Amino acid sequence: MSLFEPTSRPLGQPSIRRSTTSPMYTFGGVFVLVVLLTIAPWIFPAQWTSTLMNFFILVIMATMWNLLAGYAGMISIGQQAFIGLGAYATLYFALKGINPFVTIPLSTIICAAIAVPVTYLLFRLRGGYFAIATWVVSDTALLVIGAVAYLGGGTGKLMPGLQNLSPTETAHYSYLATWIVAFIVVTSTYLLLRSRLGLVLASIRDNEVAARSAGANVQSARRLIFIIAAAGCGAAGAVLAISQPFIQPSSVFSLQWAAEMLFVSMIGGLGTIEGPIIGSVIYFALQQSLQQYGVWYLIIFGSLAIVVALWQPRGLWGAFRDRFHSELLPVGYWLREPKATK
Amino acid sequence: MIWLNIIIQGALVGGFYALFACGLSLMFGVLKVINLAHGDMAVVAGYVAVFLSPHLHIPGLWSFIVVVPIFGLVGYVLQRTLIQKSIDRDPFTTLLVTFGLSVVIENLLLEIYTANGQTVNIGSLISKSWHPASIIYVSYVSLGVLAVAVAVLGILQLFLSKTGTGRLIRAVADDREAAQLSGANYRHIFGIAAAIAFATVALAGIAYGMMTQFAPTSGGINLLFAFEAVVIGGIGSLWGTLIGGIALGVAQQFGAHINPEYQVLAGNILFLLVLAVRPQGLFGKKTALS
Numbered sequence: 001m002s003l004f005e006p007t008s009r010p011l012g013q014p015s016i017r018r019s020t021t022s023p024m025y026t027f028g029g030v031f032v033l034v035v036l037l038t039i040a041p042w043i044f045p046a047q048w049t050s051t052l053m054n055f056f057i058l059v060i061m062a063t064m065w066n067l068l069a070g071y072a073g074m075i076s077i078g079q080q081a082f083i084g085l086g087a088y089a090t091l092y093f094a095l096k097g098i099n100p101f102v103t104i105p106l107s108t109i110i111c112a113a114i115a116v117p118v119t120y121l122l123f124r125l126r127g128g129y130f131a132i133a134t135w136v137v138s139d140t141a142l143l144v145i146g147a148v149a150y151l152g153g154g155t156g157k158l159m160p161g162l163q164n165l166s167p168t169e170t171a172h173y174s175y176l177a178t179w180i181v182a183f184i185v186v187t188s189t190y191l192l193l194r195s196r197l198g199l200v201l202a203s204i205r206d207n208e209v210a211a212r213s214a215g216a217n218v219q220s221a222r223r224l225i226f227i228i229a230a231a232g233c234g235a236a237g238a239v240l241a242i243s244q245p246f247i248q249p250s251s252v253f254s255l256q257w258a259a260e261m262l263f264v265s266m267i268g269g270l271g272t273i274e275g276p277i278i279g280s281v282i283y284f285a286l287q288q289s290l291q292q293y294g295v296w297y298l299i300i301f302g303s304l305a306i307v308v309a310l311w312q313p314r315g316l317w318g319a320f321r322d323r324f325h326s327e328l329l330p331v332g333y334w335l336r337e338p339k340a341t342k
Numbered sequence: 343m344i345w346l347n348i349i350i351q352g353a354l355v356g357g358f359y360a361l362f363a364c365g366l367s368l369m370f371g372v373l374k375v376i377n378l379a380h381g382d383m384a385v386v387a388g389y390v391a392v393f394l395s396p397h398l399h400i401p402g403l404w405s406f407i408v409v410v411p412i413f414g415l416v417g418y419v420l421q422r423t424l425i426q427k428s429i430d431r432d433p434f435t436t437l438l439v440t441f442g443l444s445v446v447i448e449n450l451l452l453e454i455y456t457a458n459g460q461t462v463n464i465g466s467l468i469s470k471s472w473h474p475a476s477i478i479y480v481s482y483v484s485l486g487v488l489a490v491a492v493a494v495l496g497i498l499q500l501f502l503s504k505t506g507t508g509r510l511i512r513a514v515a516d517d518r519e520a521a522q523l524s525g526a527n528y529r530h531i532f533g534i535a536a537a538i539a540f541a542t543v544a545l546a547g548i549a550y551g552m553m554t555q556f557a558p559t560s561g562g563i564n565l566l567f568a569f570e571a572v573v574i575g576g577i578g579s580l581w582g583t584l585i586g587g588i589a590l591g592v593a594q595q596f597g598a599h600i601n602p603e604y605q606v607l608a609g610n611i612l613f614l615l616v617l618a619v620r621p622q623g624l625f626g627k628k629t630a631l632s
Binding site: 302306 | 370375376378424427428431433434435436437438439441442443445446449450452453562563565566569570573577603604606607610611613614617618621
């Protein structure tokens with residue numbers, strides 16, 4: 001593969017690179033941010049850390065939704081099924097006496113396991129019918145969980161296992177748990193998309209028929225992504241259950257989650273890693289500044305998402321990237337045309 | 343006798359689901375658009391009926407005379423602007439846009455009319471029913487809605503097969519490029535199809551408001567039921583949707599008979615069973631899936 005090695009590249013050949021900016025800058029910036037966010041509960045006021053926690057939960061969800069829609073072309077409006085199931089799995093283990101923080105990975109695995117049979121049902125439908133069917137699945141999960149008296153039925157239940165910690169300890173630990181989960185989710189999504197599977201996904205997104213004929217197994221790539229997204233949303237549900245200890249079916253299985261993750265990824269930019277994070281920042285800024293005006297922030301945000309979908313389908317980050325050719329977390333490749341030689 | 347009652351009540355409710363689903367089917371069949379704001383449109387129709395008809399001194403029962411034409415117009419305009427714009431992008435965008443629309447409409451209704459339940463006032467008719475046997479009560483309103491559903495489906499079927507516009511709609515639905523080559527203005531045809539779909543949505547919304555209380559958030563669950571009726575009956579079959587609606591209604595009544603909490607769950611389970619065993623639905627063709 002001498003073509004890809006810069007040293008033996010003949011003059012006038014195009015070169016292929018991950019990014020136009022040096023990865024050193026990105027990793028330097030990410031490192032500083034990671035350190036800052038890890039010590040955040042000790043240096044920032046408690047109000048900030050609780051907002052940051054909700055922000056991280058939204059980032060996890062939006063990143064997972066972006067993986068589904070932006071990379072695998074599946075629109076789901078039923079991811080709240082796995083948020084709810086993750087929260088309830090955590091509650092169930094806590095009721096059995098296990099430390100809620102320890103159960104986060106367990107709940108994640110359970111959600112992934114539940115997603116496997118679900119894909120065999122849902123993948124019989126495509127496009128819009130797939131989207132509504134995901135909603136039926138989440139509605140079914142809500143009704144089944146709501147009928148289990150041990151888990152508090154329809155009225156909900158208080159998360160046990162957190163009461164023997166002091167309020168400050170609970171706040172710090174749940175902040176750290178949320179932050180670690182968010183970091184793992186975003187990092188592994190980044191690595192996943194740089195892997196072979198990421199290439200397969202990009203080829204499906206660009207041209208499904210061509211990808212099939214080139215030997216890409218579209219169905220199993222989609223299935224794997226759906227399961228990963230379910231696991232990620234399950235982890236989000238688990239940290240949600242820890243951060244707001246009263247768990248109610250109607251709130252953890254709420255369609256509002258689907259709306260938030262969809263709008264956030266749309267506005268930030270589908271099909272980019274940075275998009276959902278930037279979308280979440282905008283969402284929180286809007287929500288905090290319009291707090292006293294009821295649900296107007298959702299109306300404005302929804303209208304903004306429609307406008308973006310119609311006129312700027314690559315989202316705000318996509319528009320920025322197209323203009324400046326720069327990426328913070330590159331997963332694709334740039335083709336650099338050689339400078340014209342006479 | 344209990345079983346007969348479950349079937350009768352299920353069939354009555356099923357007629358409503360079919361009426362609700364018919365616009366969804368038409369939009370998908372012709373425009374290839376799943377309108378995720380379908381349920382919210384029906385709720386808007388309900389609100390228009392409740393708050394507009396007193397101003398015009400029209401009794402609630404007859405409010406459809408005003409609301410249905412308004413919705414036909416709204417459907418045409420919305421199609422020619424927002425929906426056509428998203429169709430021009432890709433099917434993916436239509437889903438994002440209609441879902442966005444759904445959330446915006448729902449929250450706007452919440453801001454304007456609060457979460458309080460509303461009903462379309464039809465006076466004493468609401469409580470009147472036919473009482474053929476010991477425990478069986480057939481509500482006149484539900485019976486009327488079932489009759490309207492059958493009539494709408496029949497008229498739509500006739501319209502699509504017998505009239506020139508109907509044939510154009512089918513031509514555009516089958517092969518847009520070929521129809522365009524023959525001189526059909528597909529955007530206008532899409533607009534007409536959307537106008538019909540929205541008119542039936544308005545009927546469904548008013549019918550819902552007559553049968554029960556509704557709130558800004560009622561749209562979602564009804565979209566879910568309509569969608570289940572479509573898939574159970576078979577995608578692309580109008581009469582299949584009616585049978586699907588009735589099957590869903592009977593399943594829900596059966597669930598409610600065991601435990602009132604299981605009403606919706608039983609319908610969802612029937613839907614998932616059909617998806618597992620016969621994904622093309624009871625009357626659908628296998629090709630409609632891909």
